[in-house]
Amino acid sequence: MAGIRADEPRSLLVRAVRRGAISAVAELACTALAFAVRRPATRAQVVAFGSGVGSVEALYVLALGIAHPADQQTLDQWRTARQHSLVVDQFVLLERSIAMTSHIASRGILSTALHDHPRPARLITALALFTLADAVAAYGHSANWNWLDPQVARHTQTFYTTIAALETYLYHRWST
Numbered sequence: 001m002a003g004i005r006a007d008e009p010r011s012l013l014v015r016a017v018r019r020g021a022i023s024a025v026a027e028l029a030c031t032a033l034a035f036a037v038r039r040p041a042t043r044a045q046v047v048a049f050g051s052g053v054g055s056v057e058a059l060y061v062l063a064l065g066i067a068h069p070a071d072q073q074t075l076d077q078w079r080t081a082r083q084h085s086l087v088v089d090q091f092v093l094l095e096r097s098i099a100m101t102s103h104i105a106s107r108g109i110l111s112t113a114l115h116d117h118p119r120p121a122r123l124i125t126a127l128a129l130f131t132l133a134d135a136v137a138a139y140g141h142s143a144n145w146n147w148l149d150p151q152v153a154r155h156t157q158t159f160y161t162t163i164a165a166l167e168t169y170l171y172h173r174w175s176t
Contacts, residue, residue, distance in 0.1 A: 020135030046111045050104030085150035102164040108171030133163045
């Protein structure tokens with residue numbers, strides 16, 4: 001997980017970035033459309049909108065888990081790994097909390113980009129951070145990262161926390 005190994009095909013990285021970009025454009029374009037119809041007037045409205053988006057995604061992830069439950073080997077691996085790592089033990093809670101923060105902050109950045117005086121750099125920032133986050137997830141899935149390995153779990157959660165913290169900082173800074 002430390003990085004892209006020389007033996008991994010470059011096309012895997014290109015596909016992951018493409019998937020991340022498509023996801024970013026699709027989700028943020030829907031948000032931009034919603035904000036064009038009814039621009040959020042307050043931070044609370046932006047937070048509510050981002051929370052709604054994050055909640056819908058959480059329900060989707062839950063539905064996927066119900067439709068495709070983990071096999072016994074994966075459950076056994078999780079039970080073993082969670083004994084050695086709080087990050088693995090609380091992986092879903094951490095991942096969903098970080099994702100919710102990122103959903104709120106990315107929509108906040110977008111709201112500042114589209115406010116009275118459009119700011120393309122802020123729009124590009126929102127798209128770039130969203131793309132980066134989703135590209136890493138797509139890459140990890142395609143490269144078959146073992147998400148239940150404590151080191152992989154710790155590194156990915158740290159990465160996503162960093163992205164969410166940066167998005168939150170930028171939203172706060174640009175909305176004041």
